[in-house]
Amino acid sequence: MNIGILVYSYTGNTLSVAEKIRVQILTNGDQAQIHRITCINGEPNGQKPMVLKDIPDVSEYDKLIIGAPINGFSVCKALKIYFESSEINASQVNCFVTQHFKRAIFGGNRGIKQISKLVSKQGAIVTNTAIIHWSSKDRDTQIDNSAQLLSRF
Numbered sequence: 001m002n003i004g005i006l007v008y009s010y011t012g013n014t015l016s017v018a019e020k021i022r023v024q025i026l027t028n029g030d031q032a033q034i035h036r037i038t039c040i041n042g043e044p045n046g047q048k049p050m051v052l053k054d055i056p057d058v059s060e061y062d063k064l065i066i067g068a069p070i071n072g073f074s075v076c077k078a079l080k081i082y083f084e085s086s087e088i089n090a091s092q093v094n095c096f097v098t099q100h101f102k103r104a105i106f107g108g109n110r111g112i113k114q115i116s117k118l119v120s121k122q123g124a125i126v127t128n129t130a131i132i133h134w135s136s137k138d139r140d141t142q143i144d145n146s147a148q149l150l151s152r153f
């Protein structure tokens with residue numbers, strides 16, 4: 001199985017989780033590539049209009065993992081902009097968000113719902129989801145568990 005990992009990360013947290021998921025996929029005996037969305041004016045609170053720079057085409061993947069940070073109790077703007085102009089072709093999606101706070105009510109739950117809505121509009125089904133709480137003392141365990149869960153469809 002060849003799995004695509006579509007990720008946006010501003011300060012690197014979400015990308016580091018994506019890399020651990022990729023390692024787990026390879027350990028499982030499957031293939032995986034990370035595709036990064038990047039932005040011009042990517043500061044989450046920036047005043048200038050955010051414009052996508054790298055807009056990865058992930059339409060070749062039937063199984064896709066999507067990862068994004070939470071900004072202002074919502075999934076990051078870059079992912080929303082990506083879905084305004086890009087089509088995925090996956091039938092199944094696993095997704096995760098990273099957030100600072102230890103409780104999912106501070107953006108994580110909403111972010112997962114938002115990603116699920118974006119992909120379901122394109123006909124994909126969300127199977128497994130995870131929230132990584134960056135300030136939690138259990139962060140490493142959360143990442144390991146998420147890698148196990150999200151690497152399988």
Ligand SMILES: Cc1cc2nc3c(=O)[nH]c(=O)nc-3n(C[C@H](O)[C@H](O)[C@H](O)COP(=O)(O)O)c2cc1C
Pocket residue numbers: 008009010011012013014015044045068069070071072073074098099100101102106107108134
């Ligand atoms: C402008 C801004 C807004 C944020 N809003 C939230 C939030 O609402 N809830 C939360 O738990 N973390 C929030 N965070 C923290 C990020 O979600 C967290 O640090 C995330 O892991 C960053 O991922 P990245 O390094 O991949 O960009 C915010 C960070 C920034 C910079």
